[in-house]
Amino acid sequence: MKRQPRPLPREFYDRHPAGVARELLGKVLVRKTAADVLRGRILEAEAYLAADDPACHASRGRTRKNASMFGPPGHAYVYPIHSRFCFNVVTEPEGVASAVLIRAVEPLAGLQQMQNRRQRQHVRDLASGPARLCEAFDIDRRLDGWDLTLGRQLWIVDDGAPPPLDESVGRSSRIGVTAAEHLPLRFYIRSHALVSGPRRLRA
DNA sequence: CTACCGATTGACT
DNA sequence: GTCAATCGGTAGA
Numbered sequence: 001m002k003r004q005p006r007p008l009p010r011e012f013y014d015r016h017p018a019g020v021a022r023e024l025l026g027k028v029l030v031r032k033t034a035a036d037v038l039r040g041r042i043l044e045a046e047a048y049l050a051a052d053d054p055a056c057h058a059s060r061g062r063t064r065k066n067a068s069m070f071g072p073p074g075h076a077y078v079y080p081i082h083s084r085f086c087f088n089v090v091t092e093p094e095g096v097a098s099a100v101l102i103r104a105v106e107p108l109a110g111l112q113q114m115q116n117r118r119q120r121q122h123v124r125d126l127a128s129g130p131a132r133l134c135e136a137f138d139i140d141r142r143l144d145g146w147d148l149t150l151g152r153q154l155w156i157v158d159d160g161a162p163p164p165l166d167e168s169v170g171r172s173s174r175i176g177v178t179a180a181e182h183l184p185l186r187f188y189i190r191s192h193a194l195v196s197g198p199r200r201l202r203a
Numbered sequence: 204c205t206a207c208c209g210a211t212t213g214a215c216t
Numbered sequence: 217g218t219c220a221a222t223c224g225g226t227a228g229a
Contacts, residue, residue, distance in 0.1 A: 046210070048210075055210070056210090057210080060226095063225075063226075064225085065224085065225060065226085079210085079224095079225090080223080080224055080225085081209060081210070081211065081223090081224085081225095082209070082211045082212075082221085082222060082223075082224095083211090083212095083221085083222050083223055083224085084211060084212075084222095086210060086211085088210090101210060103210085125213095129211070129212070130210070130211075131210095131211055131212070132211090132212080174210070175210075175211095176209085176210055176211070177209095177210055178209080178210095
């Protein structure tokens with residue numbers, strides 16, 4: 001029986017969020033609950049910077065909501081928006097508040113459970129979009145601050161699949177942000193049907 | 204306490 | 217393509 005890949009180590013996350021966002025493409029998000037194991041390949045991620053980035057939730061200092069972003073790298077930052085949730089991984093050393101938002105994954109395992117949670121049948125509707133992904137993977141505020149290196153409940157692995165080549169990785173401005181619109185901090189698998197966002201940013 | 208608003212989504216033209 | 221629902225977090229009185 002094949003050994004399960006280990007969670008990405010803390011060092012993976014301990015660097016600039018743009019590098020983490022790019023390197024997370026092709027990695028596999030794993031969610032284990034009492035009942036299910038869900039897996040999805042990361043297709044799209046956005047970096048939020050600790051400095052000179054007004055779109056970053058930490059740009060105006062520490063609050064109760066963004067506290068986990070100021071914590072050590074390799075933990076989750078889960079926040080609510082519009083009655084939904086978005087999932088980030090915390091990057092850079094403790095005290096440096098930066099993160100990477102996971103915007104879309106390709107469902108690999110647990111499709112049935114995702115369909116049930118999302119109340120949608122089509123794969124396109126399961127985990128394309130940050131809040132859809134959270135609903136499909138049963139991620140909410142309970143997992144804010146969760147340590148992603150433990151290999152329990154929620155973590156990320158390299159399953160050995162070849163990483164995407166540079167020419168297959170697209171880069172664009174971040175979706176939905178009203179501040180710092182020009183920064184090209186969104187990374188995604190080019191032409192993958194399950195990437196979220198408007199068509200003009202997908203090519 | 205009230206007022207405002209968003210790293211969204213789904214329904215609709 | 218457009219648009220409104222929705223509510224926790226934050227700022228300000």
